[in-house]
Amino acid sequence: MNRSEIIENYSDIVVTKFSSKMWSTFLVLGIIVYLIIAILSLDILQIHKKWSPERASLFALDTYAHKDHVTMKWSKPDDIIISFEGSRWSQYVGPYQKSDGLPERYPEWTSIGPEGETKISFKNGGFANLYDDKVTIENWPDTQETLVFRLDAQGKPYVENIDNLPKWIRITENKIEVRPSLYERVQVYSKKVEVHRYNLGWNYFWFDFDSPLEPYGIWNAISLSFSGDRVDPNISNFSLLIQEFLNNDMWHHGQILWALLETIFMALLGTLLAALLGFPLAFFAAYNVTPFKFVRTILRRLFDTLRGIDFLIWSLILLRAFGPGPFTGIFAIAITDTGTLGKLMSEAIENTEEKQQEGVESTGANKTLQHRFGIIPQILPIFISQTLYYLESNTRGAVIIGAMGAGGIGLQLLGAINTGTSWENVMYMSLLILGVVIFMDTMSAKVRRALIGDETLGAELQLAKMVKK
């Protein structure tokens, strides 16, 4: 048979009908038209105007690097302040008199030059030198000469070497900014000079700036806790280690870990409560268990209402009643999921096979025993796998409820983002959330597999399979 014969004889199979062709064409056209409208209405094309790579890269830098500030006021050139992230509470070097010599604690990248200037060495091999009346930059990339910054008679900063300035120097009316790469930055103002020096990594992650254990580092501190003399005579090294770690002033480990626990706790307790309420209620909403239509209808509508009023609105209502705290999260999750689990389980109960129940009935068992041995074994796998699935998605939900005011890690994260400066904390918390959600996900998948075999399918599919059986 050649092609034309096939088409002639089997036209109903081979040839696509014109109407169905038209239908799919219209569908595709409709989708394309919608996408264009959506792109226009959602301002997707404006993304390049809003997206500033400079800001984003600064933000990204802040998540994995930290910076040290060196500040000198022109009016008091003797008082040089060297601090971590510019914080008043973590100064390596506070205001001091140069004539008294260098203070005890100074970073290794600062030194005093031959003329009494403070030299700051950068990773690019260059130096910034702070003199009493000028600031110089030497040995920086792209420029051979030493750049000198001074204040003019009006008190405005200017550069002496006006010819062939490198591109990375930006001069505005009140400020000169030198930034050859993301990692070093010198700003000369009319009142002060500020030098930022970036380092990779999360500094003071284990112990904060003022901690007595800070000079030891984490590994030495751990080995100290098992042996060695007491760092603080009043407390054992191990307790000191735990205490200093949890009370870290920069990373707030104690607070954040507690918030994380609170979030997990909300999700866990909410899901358990929902399971405890939803499972028995589902029996009363299934027609093959409860003969009273009146009860079934009321329960069905109740499930729909609990589910339909979104968990957002439930948590708003609960926030008014319980205030910030775990109850809001627990009850918002429990209420919504009682509806969802109840509806799902009542459908599953209605879809169970009658034969098993009849078999139990034939032994003379009463109704309760029939349900216990005829229905529960059939729906238990679905119930457990669904509950575990909700546990995982509720962990994410608890973060969101937390951010809306219930507390926990969500609120901490919102706070850190709103300050706009502690991006390393934002990163830290995001990683913690990510870790917990992935942990919950793998754990629930493992438990599910151990309990009900290799069943990874969603509820809908399980239901579909049950009916087709």
Place this chain on the structure above:
Amino acid sequence: MQSSLPENLIKIENNLKSLTRTRSIYSFLSIAALIAVIYSGLIVAETGNATSIWVGLPKFFDYPIDLFVGSWEYGYRWNLLLLEYLPDLISTINMALFSTAIGTLLAFFLSIFSSRNLIKSKTTVLIFRRIMDICRSFPELVIALVLLYLLGKSALPAVIAIIIHTAGALGKLFSEAIENVEKNPIEGLESCGASWFTRIRFGVVTQALPLFLTYTILRFEINIRASTILGFVGAGGIGEQLYTNIQWKYEADTIAIMFLLVSTIIALDYLSSYWRKSLIGLKS
């Protein structure tokens, strides 16, 4: 009478009895443990909460009652508020629809590369699975908050956040669906010399399409809720209106928005469960 039974039968019966006893003890213990966990959890929560549960529970209906009283006082023009906030609702739905569409597309590509029966290289599968895991595990809110800070307040950050989450969540479900398809059509196509793309188009997609659509519709419903919540933190749409009106204590407006939201969600719920059931042949 028992003595007349053969000895092994008595043994079996005793064995069965002890088994039943152990099973019932186990189930009793697990239920007791569950209740104990919940009870002690509630006690812990009681200490951590700002308001005690016994103070809070009676106040449960205070806010809803306030809302209803406020909107009653607002009078008959309340209906017009529904019309006033309709455009915001539409913009929220638009956000959800667009991000579901793009997210589904991404999820489809991700899922193809993370299905073991389509990709031979184990590393590729592993890498794509990890990508999906990470996309899925971040709550939309976290991504949206960061992007809102970077891009300023608009719908765009919410759309991007929902797209990322949708791509991860749907991608996983899609790849499960793909891995569960029948092998025979694919092998048949392969035996005719069909290319990789043709095999996917006619061997995989045709089989998995109903499931894909089912999951997508379900996701659309979830995304509407998500875009409302993201509106709360500054993505616009009805969520933002809800937030503002709650702050200003405009009860009538608040309840109008809640009414719109709940009716949309319920309508969508019915519609999607109808579609889903008809797609996987559950419709009676």
